[in-house]
Amino acid sequence: MKIRFTLNGKQILVEVDAETRLLDLLREDLHHTGTKEGCGEGECGACTVLIDGRAVNSCLVLAPQVDGKELLTIEGLAQLSQSVSLSSADQGHKCGFHPIQRAFVEKGAVQCGFCTPGFIMSTYALLLKNPDPTDEQILAALEGNLCRCTGYLKILEAVRYAAQLMRGGK
Amino acid sequence: MDEQYVKIGSVEELFQSLQNPGAVILCGGTDLVLKMRKGLLSAKTLLDISDLDQLREIRQKCGCIEIGAAVTFSQIIEEAIIGEQIPILVMALRKLGSTQIRNRGTIGGNLVNASPAADSAIPLLLLDAEAIIANPAGERRVQLEDFLCGPGKTVLKQGEFLSGIRVPIPDPDFSLFFHKVGRRKALTIAIASLGALLRMKDDAIDEIRLAAGSVAPLPIRLYPLETLLAGRRVTPQLIKQARNIIPQCISPITDLRATADYRYQVIGDLLARLLLTMPN
Numbered sequence: 001m002k003i004r005f006t007l008n009g010k011q012i013l014v015e016v017d018a019e020t021r022l023l024d025l026l027r028e029d030l031h032h033t034g035t036k037e038g039c040g041e042g043e044c045g046a047c048t049v050l051i052d053g054r055a056v057n058s059c060l061v062l063a064p065q066v067d068g069k070e071l072l073t074i075e076g077l078a079q080l081s082q083s084v085s086l087s088s089a090d091q092g093h094k095c096g097f098h099p100i101q102r103a104f105v106e107k108g109a110v111q112c113g114f115c116t117p118g119f120i121m122s123t124y125a126l127l128l129k130n131p132d133p134t135d136e137q138i139l140a141a142l143e144g145n146l147c148r149c150t151g152y153l154k155i156l157e158a159v160r161y162a163a164q165l166m167r168g169g170k
Numbered sequence: 171m172d173e174q175y176v177k178i179g180s181v182e183e184l185f186q187s188l189q190n191p192g193a194v195i196l197c198g199g200t201d202l203v204l205k206m207r208k209g210l211l212s213a214k215t216l217l218d219i220s221d222l223d224q225l226r227e228i229r230q231k232c233g234c235i236e237i238g239a240a241v242t243f244s245q246i247i248e249e250a251i252i253g254e255q256i257p258i259l260v261m262a263l264r265k266l267g268s269t270q271i272r273n274r275g276t277i278g279g280n281l282v283n284a285s286p287a288a289d290s291a292i293p294l295l296l297l298d299a300e301a302i303i304a305n306p307a308g309e310r311r312v313q314l315e316d317f318l319c320g321p322g323k324t325v326l327k328q329g330e331f332l333s334g335i336r337v338p339i340p341d342p343d344f345s346l347f348f349h350k351v352g353r354r355k356a357l358t359i360a361i362a363s364l365g366a367l368l369r370m371k372d373d374a375i376d377e378i379r380l381a382a383g384s385v386a387p388l389p390i391r392l393y394p395l396e397t398l399l400a401g402r403r404v405t406p407q408l409i410k411q412a413r414n415i416i417p418q419c420i421s422p423i424t425d426l427r428a429t430a431d432y433r434y435q436v437i438g439d440l441l442a443r444l445l446l447t448m449p450n
Contacts (some may be wrong), residue, residue, distance in 0.1 A: 001175060014187065018175035018216060019206065041204055042271055043357055054244065054273040060203045062196070062275065064175040065218060143356030144268025 003067040005042055007032070016063040022056040023047045026073060034074035034117045045145030048118040049073045055125035057144070061077045065129070074117035077101070077124055091119025103162035104155075111149030123159050131167050135160075174215045178222055180367050181333075188329050191247050195219055195331060197240050198274035200267070201283055225278070225333060228252065236302070238334045239278025240353070243267070246277060248280050255339045258293040258346045262365060265289060265350045267356045271306070271369035273423045284318045284388065291318065292348065292365040295381040304333040311336060318388045344369050347444045350383075351436050353427075360384040363426040364440040368448055374403045380441075385420040385433050392419040404445045412445070413438045 004013045006031065016025055023040075026032045026049070035058055038046035042057040049058045050072040077098045097105070100123050110116050119142060126133060126141035133141070138159045147155060175196075178184045187193055192214025196202050199220075204210040219225055228249050235255060236356035237246060243263045246252055253260050266289040267275060280290045281301065294314050301317035303326060304309050314335070317324055326332065347366040352358030362382040369376045378399045380392040394415050402408050420431035 018173040021203065040207075042200060044270075045268070045270060048270055055270050056274050057200075057270045060198075060200050060217070060271075062218075063205060064177070065196075065199065065220060068221075078351065095250065112385060125269075140264075141269055144270040 001064060003064055005066045005068060006070045008072060008079060018062070018064060020063040021059055022049070022061040022063050022066055025063040026058060032073050032075050036114055036117060038114070038118075043142075043146070044115070045118040045122060045142075046115050048121040048145065049123055050121060053125065055141075055144075057104060072121070072124075074120060077120065098124070099165035100127070100159075100162040103158045103165055107154050107158035107161055109150060109154040109158035111147075115145060115147045115149075119155055121148065123162060126159075127163055127166055132163060133159075144145045171305065173213055175218065175220045178213060181222070181224055181304065184217060184219060184222070184331065185304075185329065187215065187351065188331065190215055193217055195282075197276045197279050198242060200271050200275040201279060202372075216363060220276075230255075230339075233339055235276055235337045236334050239282075239332045240276050241278075243272035243275050243277065243280075244269075245273065256293070256297060257336055258296060258344075258348060258365065258367060259290070259337070259341075259371075261346055262348045262350075263290055263368040264304070265348070265355075269290070272355070277335060280324070281314070281335065282324060282332055284320070284324050286321055286386060286388055287360045287363075287384040288389055289350065289360065289363065289383065292314040292363055292381045292383050294335060294337065295389055295391050296365050296367050296379045297340055299338070300336040301332055302334045302336055305330040309333065314366050316389065321387050335398050340367060344377075345448055347448075348442070349440050351440070359427065362433045362435060362440070364444070366444050368444070370448065375399050376401075376402060382420060382437055385422040387421070387435055390420070392416075394418045399445075404448070409442050409445055412441055416441070 002015055024039055026035050035049055036046040038044035040059045042060045047058040048055050050068050080098055100120050104110050122142050122145050138156060176187060194213035194216055196218045197220045198217040216336040219240050222240055225238040228241060229236050229237045247260050247263050277290055280288050300311040300316045301314055308401045319325055324410055350360045350363040352361050360383050362385050365381045367379045376381055378394050378396055382392055383389040416438055422430040
């Protein structure tokens with residue numbers, strides 16, 4: 001069947017099977033390999049993407065279900081920094097990384113990096129709704145993402161810093 | 171591999187499509203997609219109701235709140251009216267899955283799965299919620315307790331579907347309790363859970379409702395305990411008496427998550443915690 005959706009601001013028209021997972025559509029067919037497959041069971045969050053502004057596990061969504069929806073992946077987040085249709089929160093940063101990516105790099109919240117796209121997408125979904133979250137709210141927003149390297153403290157620090165960057169602080 | 175997928179656009183279309191043999195309703199997919207991949211469920215046709223507006227509404231009606239079957243857990247948690255009128259539901263759903271799961275998973279899906287560990291069932295049992303079942307002739311309502319009839323089993327007949335849930339708005343004076351014990355806080359299937367609505371009067375328990383998960387074939391109300399505790403003052407003796415009748419209320423099994431003995435112990439401890447920490 002044919003489905004049509006928006007991926008990182010671009011219209012996509014693609015043929016999919018009924019049982020294809022969104023994760024496989026993104027990685028195998030559309031070559032957006034920034035989204036990772038960890039557990040494949042919705043436990044680890046490595047495959048997190050945004051559908052209509054909400055974080056979801058792309059391993060648990062069937063591709064036909066995104067027909068007519070708006071998707072954002074880690075590739076699209078990186079592009080947001082240059083996009084002309086930026087929300088005010090996203091404007092004013094330069095290096096081609098989104099402020100959340102910059103924060104993760106600067107705070108050392110990345111080790112092996114496999115879980116990082118998922119953490120960043122969950123962080124983005126949180127900060128879209130709540131630009132100034134408490135630590136408790138950050139931890140709740142990231143509860144569906146697992147990291148085996150960092151011990152989470154640096155991730156927490158990075159999210160606090162990202163929130164500050166996106167609010168326009170230095 | 172030859173499954174078909176249909177995005178359902180109306181209730182009429184859903185009734186019609188349900189006539190097809192091998193048709194299975196799909197909504198958030200957080201359980202169903204996994205079951206399909208593990209070969210635990212085969213469907214000839216997947217009927218996706220996730221964009222069916224009639225099943226995505228939350229509305230207040232005659233002292234009740236009706237929640238459509240396709241409403242996600244996140245929508246429920248964020249809906250102001252639910253937070254104000256039935257906060258025990260929000261309290262329990264915050265413990266369900268993770269943000270990503272709550273953004274996709276639906277109340278209808280959780281109930282139709284009829285898992286002994288269904289987190290949403292605990293507050294709904296406490297609230298005496300009713301399942302709204304749609305069939306081509308109209309609708310029928312059954313108490314949630316009667317809707318669930320065994321692990322993975324409900325009273326839904328061929329051609330019917332769960333269209334929503336009707337929740338009587340409880341007395342705002344109830345104190346709320348929901349505690350889920352698992353290996354971690356997020357993304358855990360309960361080893362045991364206990365929920366309660368409790369109202370005190372003159373230093374005694376005026377009314378108490380108790381429900382537990384993962385300690386019986388289905389989430390259940392603990393009626394013998396409710397009867398024992400109503401009207402009583404909380405004393406160490408009463409807590410002991412309450413612990414002693416727990417075996418009359420639950421029938422836990424030993425499985426990969428915990429032993430039956432541990433589950434008896436956990437329910438006893440949660441009950442003691444509830445009684446010792448309640449207001450006044």
